Amino acid sequence: MPESAWKLVFYTMSWSYSTYLLFFTNYTFFHDPPSVFYDWKSGMTVPTDIAVAYLIQGSFYGHSIYATVYMDDWRKDSTVMVVHHVVTLALITFSYAFRFHNIGLLVLFLHDINDIQLEFTKLNVYFKTRGGDYYLVHDILSNMGSVSFSITWFLFRLYWFPLKVLYATCVSSLQSVPNIPFYFFFNSLLLTLLCMNIYWFLFIVAFVAKVLTGQMKDVKDLREYEGEEGAQRAAALLKDQQRLQSEDAGHLNNSAEGKHVQNGITKEKHL
Structure with missing residues (x-):
């Protein structure tokens, strides 16, 4: 749950910043996508506001690669997730280096x-059953x-x-810059991103x-854990959640009956 809360805060702030740049400044990339290549030239200066977005996103996806490989439980789509993070980090790095930052900002906004x-949905799934109660x-x-x-996955991605x-x-890139460098390299990365979205x-x-x-009554993750170790970890997490809920319910019942628990022993409460 803390991970989802942190990601919710990060993505909300990063998307809000991209929205601000695309809709409340002089950038017209969303309404006029070909404009991302207007006046393009090698070695051009990257605007500071876009550079800030790149720095934040690059740092985040660099950490995400490490977290997915070494910290997260391995799921059916974990390999695709690692590829996604690597492709995204490559796009961020090389688009900044070769001054394709305008189109990069649009890609970040759409994703x-x-x-x-x-993350908002995952948090509410966690919160709907707490302490033995249903919310x-x-x-x-x-x-x-x-x-x-x-809906937005289909619309945006x-x-x-x-x-x-x-x-x-x-x-549009070939129309504005006929000999634009790294044409096939960047488009292959973007097409790979599209395939993963599909x-x-x-x-x-x-x-x-x-x-x-x-077949499904509650919202849950369809991505299965892979391997025996992953399944055991998933089962352990489920047992821990059930144990905590049972303990919370027990504390509530004891409180309602005028009892309290001290050192594992249930005692009567006296006024």
Whole structure:
């Protein structure tokens, strides 16, 4: 849960900053994607506000590679996740070095919004059962988050990303800069990113199908743990959650009956 809370804060701040740059400054990259290559030249100065976004995002994805490999539980899509982080970090690094930072800002904007909704939904899934109690508001919020996550994933990553980013890099770039360097290299990375977006969208479709057919009653992660060790860790986490909930419920019952627990012994409360 702390990880999801931290990611929610980070993605909210980073996406808000990208939104500010694209819609509240002089940058017209979202409404006019070909403009990302207007007046492009090798070695041009990177604006400070975009450089700040690059520094923050590069640091985050550098850490994410380490966290996915060495800290997170290994899931069915963990390999794809590592590839995603490597591709993203490569795009951030090389687009900054070769001054394709304008299109990079647009890519960041189109992707971060889904991560906000994902972490928001995960937090509400955690919060809907606490201390042996069920909280309807968090159940509703988790369901709303799942719906909005599915819709915006398709809109931002599978519709606007090809329409605005890939068209600009594949077509408009050659119109503005006929001999633009690293054309195939950067477009191959962006196409790889699109393929991974499609891959994860299949999980979303599977989730929606299970909900609509009644096979799933609660919002949960469809990405399975891989390997015996991963399954054991998942089972251990589930047992710990159940134990904590049982203990919380026991404390509540004892309090209601006028008892308290001290050193593992239940005693009567006296006024």
